[in-house]
Amino acid sequence: MMDPAPLRHWLAQGTPRAAHFPYDRVVDAYHHHGKRFVPQEWTSLLSRTRERLPEYAGPTDFLATFLDTALDRTDHRFDYRTYLALRLLAVPDPDTATEPADRLLARRDRLHVLLISDLVAAELRALEGPPQPTRDLPPSPLLARKRLHHAVRAAAAALRRLSVPIRDVDDPVALARRLVTMVCIDRTPAEGLTLRTSLLPVSTVHDELLFIRTLQAFEVTFGLLSVDLTAAISAVQHDRLTSAGVRLTLAATLLRETAPLWSLLATMQPDAFHRFRIHTDGASAIQSRAYKLVESLCRIPEAERLLSPAYRSVPDVGARIHDGQVSVVDALTALQVDRNVLAEAPVLADGMRQFTGAVHQWRRTHYRLAVRMLGTRQRGTGATPGTPYLLHGRDSAVFEDPGSSPRGGFR
Structure with missing residues (x-):
């Protein structure tokens, strides 16, 4: 199993900066195991990260969306849109498209x-x-x-x-x-x-x-x-x-x-x-x-x-x-x-x-x-x-x- 130490270390900071979240290590773990088989230690730490979002320094919108995507199976809401991480992509939408x-x-x-x-x-x-x-x-x-x-x-x-x-x-x-x-x-x-x-x-x-x-x-x-x-x-x-x-x-x-x-x-x-x-x-x-x-x-x-x-x-x-x-x-x-x-x-x-x-x-x-x-x-x-x-x-x-x-x- 990949060691989640970088994620634990980031969480242990007094006021973690959202921009410094260890995205690479988390994504590496998901690729190493596959989302279906990510060990509970990882998902538990990610759930704690999401619970503490208001404490972090800097904008947290992207991190919140990533965590919701990564934890879709843990939350029992895995579907086509979370599988494809569509909320992380700037998919054009008629409700928000205002440019030429x-x-x-x-x-x-x-x-x-x-x-x-x-x-x-x-x-x-x-x-x-x-x-x-x-x-x-x-x-x-x-x-x-x-x-x-x-x-x-x-x-x-x-x-x-x-x-x-x-x-x-x-x-x-x-x-x-x-x-x-x-x-x-x-x-x-x-x-x-x-x-x-x-x-x-x-x-x-x-x-x-x-x-x-x-x-x-x-x-x-x-x-x-x-x-x-x-x-x-x-x-x-x-x-x-x-x-x-x-x-x-x-x-x-x-x-x-x-x-x-x-x-x-x-x-x-x-x-x-x-x-x-x-x-x-x-x-x-x-x-x-x-x-x-x-x-x-x-x-x-x-x-x-x-x-x-x-x-x-x-x-x-x-x-x-x-x-x-x-x-x-x-x-x-x-x-x-x-x-x-x-x-x-x-x-x-x-x-x-x-x-x-x-x-x-x-x-x-x-x-x-x-x-x-x-x-x-x-x-x-x-x-x-x-x-x-x-x-x-x-x-x-x-x-x-x-x-x-x-x-x-x-x-």
């Missing part, structure tokens, strides 16, 4: 690239570094090179927008090294701390690091998509239909750019996935708040869908809908009374088609990968419906055709 679209995209791109580069660094260590006794089932050199190729592809579009020069070469390992070097050149201490603390695997299986980082990258993207859809709704409400179409087209482009993430995730070894998956009970992607926001901002789901496990697992999204959240469909229907809105705004119609196509492609790819890992009958994590549920929803409507509802269309 270009700055929000730049922030998402920066976080996306940081997550991918950290994943790449872990794969390079497994490929080129000394054997890591605390990491089980490492990939073969051939598989690691394939992962590095897909990881660089997954970062490429964001790197271009951020003007980060990564000269293309044939060797995926050399290209991956350049990616890590260029991203780390200007990485801030705060970014480094965020990356370090937002990766707390439940096991010691190497591929779990890939799994967590890839899902985090998806969450960051869907967070920004929810902001884009909110902006498109506002544009429709103010009769700026072309602007709404442009925003939807940009959102579709961003979602299509995530395709290499699926290729990257598909390199996960099935044996490795099943090895760590047994310890993730209670954490299912069905609990993704960002995805449900995107879905409900396109059109308000039918009552049956709102009563499904998918929406019961994100009660705050259900509350938004209950409180009158407006969707793209609602905003368009309000204009549809005596106008053929899509006929007079071809850019909007095209944006809706493009976003619909991108969502359907994303769902189908998700389904195919889930079948590869789980089969067609196995239930999902935490007794969720699994692949049969994905099959039911993979081609469900994003935006429906005008006139398909008694209210006048799009619903």
Whole structure:
């Protein structure tokens, strides 16, 4: 067992400084044991740390969030959001996003690239570094090179927008090294701390690091998509239909750019996935708040869908809908009374088609990968419906055709 002496020493100070909390030693212990198996001595000390938060010098918000993430199993509230440490990441959110679209995209791109580069660094260590006794089932050199190729592809579009020069070469390992070097050149201490603390695997299986980082990258993207859809709704409400179409087209482009993430995730070894998956009970992607926001901002789901496990697992999204959240469909229907809105705004119609196509492609790819890992009958994590549920929803409507509802269309 790793010695928790640094944590005990920090706690023994008269007035511990929150900024000096031994994050590295705590994270090392979680990686050494896996969150599922962290010894009680560590969790007891962390619980004491949390109880004493008001005594510490300096800001404690980040430390409080980290402790809540690290102690989710101790508190019996382990779920998808704590598993992915989403509160430690600056996931875009329509309730708090106030910056212009270009700055929000730049922030998402920066976080996306940081997550991918950290994943790449872990794969390079497994490929080129000394054997890591605390990491089980490492990939073969051939598989690691394939992962590095897909990881660089997954970062490429964001790197271009951020003007980060990564000269293309044939060797995926050399290209991956350049990616890590260029991203780390200007990485801030705060970014480094965020990356370090937002990766707390439940096991010691190497591929779990890939799994967590890839899902985090998806969450960051869907967070920004929810902001884009909110902006498109506002544009429709103010009769700026072309602007709404442009925003939807940009959102579709961003979602299509995530395709290499699926290729990257598909390199996960099935044996490795099943090895760590047994310890993730209670954490299912069905609990993704960002995805449900995107879905409900396109059109308000039918009552049956709102009563499904998918929406019961994100009660705050259900509350938004209950409180009158407006969707793209609602905003368009309000204009549809005596106008053929899509006929007079071809850019909007095209944006809706493009976003619909991108969502359907994303769902189908998700389904195919889930079948590869789980089969067609196995239930999902935490007794969720699994692949049969994905099959039911993979081609469900994003935006429906005008006139398909008694209210006048799009619903």
